[in-house]
Amino acid sequence: MATADQVKALVKSHAEGDDERFYAVALQVAARAARSGHSAIAQELRDLVDTLRSRQPSTSAARRPTPVVRPRGELAGLLDVSYPENTLVALVLEERVQERLYRVVLEQRQRDVLAAQGFSPERRLLLIGPPGTGKTMTARAVAGELRLPLFSVRLDSLITKMMGETAAKLRLIFDALAETRGVYLFDEVDALAGERAQGNDVGEIRRVLNSFLQFLEQDPSESLIVAASNHPQMLDRALFRRFESVIEYPLPSPPVAEQVIRNRLATVPTVGIDWEVVREASRSHSHAELTLAAESAAKAAILTDGKVTTHGLVCALRDRLTDMDR
Template sequence: MATNDQLKALVKSHADRDDPQFYSVAMQVAAKAARSGQERFSQELRDMVDELRRKSVQSTRIATVVPVSQPRGELASLLSVTYPDARLSDLALADDVSDRLRHLLLEQRRRGDLARHGLSPVRRMLLVGPPGTGKTSTAKVIAGELRLPLFAIRLDTIITKFMGETAAKLRLIFDALAETQGVYLFDEVDALAGDRTAGNDVGEIRRVLNSFLQFLEEETSESVIVAATNHPELLDKAMFRRFESVVSFPLPDEDAVRAVIKNRLANFRLSNLGWKRIISSARGLSHAEITVAAENAAKRTVLAGDAQIRTDDLVSALEDRRRTTFHGDETRKP
């Protein structure tokens, strides 16, 4: 049976509406029961938790779609919504990036504990780094891990030549953000938050940026805001102050190269691969580019009627990506 501490933890997590913690403790009780020989009770409890989790996901989706998609017709053109099932284990990130992402998820899951001490979880993350290094995938993972919808903001439909219209559209986004809990992704945010001191800047763009900064400053929702950029040097300095966490995404190191390839080619035999040659060929490529190369090598393997990935095929695919990626881009040559 459950220990006193487990019973208290169940009651506490229920009071805090902390479903992940509630399920975790319930599964601990089930495991303890199994070890005590209560196999039937243990299985029944596991089945109950699985069913509750399934219903929770369904109810969350129903509750979040209605207020966002129905009340304002224009909002549908400003947001696209998905329900990712991505998990942190799906990403091959640098250790420090993974650690910071885990900590954000922990704070979100234990927001009740923080609130009792007058603290709030991290809700705003600014992700910076080269294209293809996992920034957008990280937003999907946050949504998937927290079982929240992912709302991608369509900046191309928000930014217009009329500042008043742009500010009004931003207000719609932040109203939705407060009304419907989710993960809200502002990708390529430098288009909206460029440096106000830049010589080629105009007054209209400065006013748009000021509105965006003001909305960020004033919002107090429970949603998670993720902004991403490939060009942090273009961002206004005030943007960095509006985000509790600024995370840099580097190009993959040797361990990350291995992890990306192994994750993508998990259904193939990878024995006897020449990792030294592979890692050398992958140097300077992003996670996304290595993934594409791995897929191309896999296609060659399938069409050859084999299940063993060959080093030569993988190296050739990586070299093709290098030629494509670095052609005409002297700044990225390793």
């Protein structure tokens, strides 16, 4: 199932003591196995990687990157900084999405190897899809995997009534990208990069978008830029060309939905769950909605000294659909 290149990469990373690269390649092998129909082997490989990672020293000091100078002055109001310890293996996503994310992380870890051959790693990601499908969590996981700080751009502070000020603040953020390597998240980027052809647009707003596109084009930093949008149809077409990877996050398929629920109920007693029924009831739910429904069923069971049942899960899932329709 593993390609010759993957076998060589596994041997080389093991010889060099590069555990993270070893795990990343192993997960690529798992993804390839899953696409070939060997889902059981793929899951065994993922579980093995997860187990091995959990045995490594995982103190906060070991996982957390050395804190850089925190945003000061005007930047303090534009960027929120955190040091995530999330990992990609903890995300439950479609195989194709997972594979692309592992590729991005692998290229970043081996950026010196790529540079020696005249290539640059992917570092601009545009994540699109419905709310609650894992886009923001992806930014946290990528930062955690690479042990980089996560800088979340505060669009409410960035976008002001004075559009000239907005462009100036954008320049401050992109200057920070060059000074401090990290993962910079532009969440709900459609507020900043809406389609320029809209009839209700004004010249100043178009100039802000043009500035954003220009900054993206000319950015020479080694930082990663992650932009996320729930409404890709609202984004200006030129924005898509500024990102090496445009990754679409669909609503979870039934198998993924089941895994999301199983993960959330891992520490809660269950009894006789009919997963086929649960999978059917989980259709049209996002990852976030599935998690909330599982938590609701679990809390109801805990408060009644009972166990989570198929009926309890299905009722919780239906309640979430009702809440979404309001």
